[in-house]
Amino acid sequence: MVFVKQAQHPELEEMTLVAVMGAFSDPIRVGLVRVLADGRERGWGELRVPVAKSTLSHHLRVLRDAGITRTRQEGTRCYVKLRRDDLDARFPGLLDVVLDAACGDDVGAHVGVDHAPPHA
Amino acid sequence: MVFVKQAQHPELEEMTLVAVMGAFSDPIRVGLVRVLADGRERGWGELRVPVAKSTLSHHLRVLRDAGITRTRQEGTRCYVKLRRDDLDARFPGLLDVVLDAACGDDVGAHVGVDHAPPHA
DNA sequence: TACCTTGTTCGACATTTCACGAACAACGAA
DNA sequence: TTCGTTGTTCGTGAAATGTCGAACAAGGTA
Numbered sequence: 001m002v003f004v005k006q007a008q009h010p011e012l013e014e015m016t017l018v019a020v021m022g023a024f025s026d027p028i029r030v031g032l033v034r035v036l037a038d039g040r041e042r043g044w045g046e047l048r049v050p051v052a053k054s055t056l057s058h059h060l061r062v063l064r065d066a067g068i069t070r071t072r073q074e075g076t077r078c079y080v081k082l083r084r085d086d087l088d089a090r091f092p093g094l095l096d097v098v099l100d101a102a103c104g105d106d107v108g109a110h111v112g113v114d115h116a117p118p119h120a
Numbered sequence: 121m122v123f124v125k126q127a128q129h130p131e132l133e134e135m136t137l138v139a140v141m142g143a144f145s146d147p148i149r150v151g152l153v154r155v156l157a158d159g160r161e162r163g164w165g166e167l168r169v170p171v172a173k174s175t176l177s178h179h180l181r182v183l184r185d186a187g188i189t190r191t192r193q194e195g196t197r198c199y200v201k202l203r204r205d206d207l208d209a210r211f212p213g214l215l216d217v218v219l220d221a222a223c224g225d226d227v228g229a230h231v232g233v234d235h236a237p238p239h240a
Numbered sequence: 241t242a243c244c245t246t247g248t249t250c251g252a253c254a255t256t257t258c259a260c261g262a263a264c265a266a267c268g269a270a
Numbered sequence: 271t272t273c274g275t276t277g278t279t280c281g282t283g284a285a286a287t288g289t290c291g292a293a294c295a296a297g298g299t300a
Binding site: 146148171172174175178179182195196197 | 287288289290291292296297298
């Protein structure tokens with residue numbers, strides 16, 4: 001397996017439909033996207049997910065590699081946010097459709113977020 | 121992703137976002153959906169897919185179990201078509217988004233169809 | 241009846257995915 | 271420097287997925 005030290009964020013043209021659909025095909029990842037839907041950047045520590053931290057790291061990487069989220073590092077902390085504009089440009093309407101469906105069905109409801117201010 | 125062994129055609133309420141996204145996360149299945157996008161019913165024999173017939177059977181089953189297509193049997197032949205109205209009702213806009221993206225990127229371009237009339 | 245066509249199911253296999261804990265590296269704080 | 275926090279990577283394992291060929295069942299045809 002080829003591991004890039006810091007996984008890359010794909011450019012617009014590099015995002016593929018199949019990768020994005022695959023990323024949305026897991027309830028935990030859909031839950032994460034729901035949490036990020038308000039556009040605010042979140043510290044990973046804020047995320048409340050019922051899996052081990054290594055597994056969370058995995059899911060966040062799948063989202064990042066698909067181009068759905070953008071990760072920023074600051075010291076030892078990582079922050080993540082939705083690439084809403086990029087997604088809307090690449091696959092117009094997709095994010096809204098997914099969010100509507102996910103909220104209606106409560107997909108990924110076991111994913112939450114602490115509301116402590118990241119930059120307090 | 122999770123595919124149930126005996127599931128047939130799910131009702132509207134039984135369609136899940138995660139299953140539909142999983143079904144769209146394979147280029148062959150996206151290609152099949154593209155072929156069916158014109159709404160016409162197709163005999164399986166018409167479908168030109170570069171995989172063994174058992175593999176085609178598998179992919180068509182994933183699409184059917186997710187609620188994306190409907191299969192009808194007539195004698196020894198099977199016919200398949202898109203459940204466009206059901207999809208639009210359950211996940212409004214999703215199919216159009218996927219078809220737009222798939223056609224723009226030529227996802228599943230290796231999937232084709234013979235245009236010989238099934239009942240000639 | 242025997243044969244052919246069509247699609248399903250099975251067994252096998254390789255690959256991928258998801259999950260965990262442990263070890264590690266990087267950084268900030270004491 | 272030493273320690274604690276944070277996220278990545280590794281090793282492992284279970285489960286799912288994609289693929290094939292072979293065997294099978296159902297239905298039409300000779």
